[in-house]
Amino acid sequence: MTLKKLDAQEQADALTTLKEWSLVDGREAIKRTLVFKDFNAAFGFMTRVALYADKADHHPEWFNVYNRVEITLATHDVQGLSVRDVNLAKFIDEIYKQ
Numbered sequence: 717m718t719l720k721k722l723d724a725q726e727q728a729d730a731l732t733t734l735k736e737w738s739l740v741d742g743r744e745a746i747k748r749t750l751v752f753k754d755f756n757a758a759f760g761f762m763t764r765v766a767l768y769a770d771k772a773d774h775h776p777e778w779f780n781v782y783n784r785v786e787i788t789l790a791t792h793d794v795q796g797l798s799v800r801d802v803n804l805a806k807f808i809d810e811i812y813k814q
């Protein structure tokens with residue numbers, strides 16, 4: 717499958733859907749910070765994301781301190797955003813709600 721970088725319109729549409737995500741300054745990437753009850757909940761979430769990421773061969777950049785997880789999504793292969801970032805962001809939003 718050839719990965720395509722989202723064009724400006726597709727990127728704008730994606731950001732309209734992904735209301736909790738914002739563009740990273742100076743880089744074609746999106747970010748979101750999530751807060752959990754405690755480290756156990758945060759790491760449980762990270763485990764679920766890790767399983768998705770490995771299956772999808774699309775991995776987050778993330779930083780965790782105790783109950784906080786900061787996530788950045790970008791597609792290194794296209795040096796920007798692709799549909800894989802949108803799908804991963806949607807998956808993250810979905811399991812965070814549960």
Ligand SMILES: C[C@H](O)[C@H](O)[C@H]1CNC2=NC(N)=NC(=O)C2=N1
Nearest residue numbers: 773774775776790791792793794
């Ligand atoms: C070889 C491997 O398929 C690639 O390097 C994959 C792995 N995971 C990836 N993750 C992300 N976020 N971007 C990529 O371009 C990417 N590429």
